[in-house]
Amino acid sequence: MPAAAALDRTLTALADPTRRAILARLALGEATVNELAEPFAISQPAVSRHIRVLSQAGLIVQRVEGTRRPCRLAAGALSELDEYLAMLRRALTQNYDRLDQLLARQQATKEKGT
Amino acid sequence: MSKLELKTEGDTHVVVTRRFEAPPEAVYRAHLDPELIQQWCLGPEGWTMPVCINEAKPGGKIRYEWAGADGAGFFLTGEILELEPPHRIVHVERMHLPDPTPDNHIVTTFVADGTGTLLTMRMTLPDAETRKMMLATGMDQGMEVSYARLERLSGWKASS
Numbered sequence: 001m002p003a004a005a006a007l008d009r010t011l012t013a014l015a016d017p018t019r020r021a022i023l024a025r026l027a028l029g030e031a032t033v034n035e036l037a038e039p040f041a042i043s044q045p046a047v048s049r050h051i052r053v054l055s056q057a058g059l060i061v062q063r064v065e066g067t068r069r070p071c072r073l074a075a076g077a078l079s080e081l082d083e084y085l086a087m088l089r090r091a092l093t094q095n096y097d098r099l100d101q102l103l104a105r106q107q108a109t110k111e112k113g114t
Numbered sequence: 115m116s117k118l119e120l121k122t123e124g125d126t127h128v129v130v131t132r133r134f135e136a137p138p139e140a141v142y143r144a145h146l147d148p149e150l151i152q153q154w155c156l157g158p159e160g161w162t163m164p165v166c167i168n169e170a171k172p173g174g175k176i177r178y179e180w181a182g183a184d185g186a187g188f189f190l191t192g193e194i195l196e197l198e199p200p201h202r203i204v205h206v207e208r209m210h211l212p213d214p215t216p217d218n219h220i221v222t223t224f225v226a227d228g229t230g231t232l233l234t235m236r237m238t239l240p241d242a243e244t245r246k247m248m249l250a251t252g253m254d255q256g257m258e259v260s261y262a263r264l265e266r267l268s269g270w271k272a273s274s
Contacts (some may be wrong), residue, residue: 102150
């Protein structure tokens with residue numbers, strides 16, 4: 001698959017919040033379709049469709065174990081380091097945006113007072 | 115709008131930089147005054163900090179308690195090691211999830227940059243085990259996955 005097409009698939013796969021949540025869950029370890037469907041208010045077939053998209057994008061792999069088809073993150077697809085850094089970035093971005101507003105309010109009060 | 119930059123330094127550290135449109139004195143104070151900290155250091159939308167203790171002196175204690183909308187919560191304790199107003203704060207902190215994470219040693223500097231301040235925060239990168247634990251608590255609502263990967267794949271600058 002050409003690099004641009006592969007990137008498109010990855011971006012499409014990650015654009016959906018349910019698929020991102022599925023990846024976040026799999027970052028903690030292997031899970032079956034049933035286990036993945038549990039936290040969501042959607043049907044198992046709908047989860048299966050999401051899993052197919054993630055699998056085609058190369059983000060997850062599914063193996064056969066008797067009647068079970070457990071999924072896990074594809075090696076190198078998403079590390080918990082990436083996830084941790086994304087979480088840190090998100091928290092800090094929100095914190096510092098609020099700090100910007102606080103500093104602007106302080107500045108406005110100071111100017112009013114002089 | 116000033117953008118956050120976040121970079122790893124080897125396997126052991128994370129360095130965050132961010133510019134603020136206010137003098138170092140103001141940004142420094144916002145990191146030590148509990149009344150101010152409670153207004154911004156809240157993480158994801160919807161969280162509050164009902165308890166905020168920062169003794170703001172070398173050897174002083176830190177305790178921040180966060181509460182989520184759904185009743186979830188966790189807290190952080192720490193100690194201030196060095197203060198160099200208004201340019202440098204060195205402290206150590208740990209999350210209680212409820213088991214304490216290993217100590218995170220954090221150096222925060224505030225450097226005048228034109229009419230504003232360049233903040234640099236250098237912290238310990240938690241080990242793989244601790245990162246998993248932090249992710250598993252849903253501190254970030256358990257729904258966030260890697261935009262770092264997207265940035266890497268697409269060649270977007272992490273800070274843009």
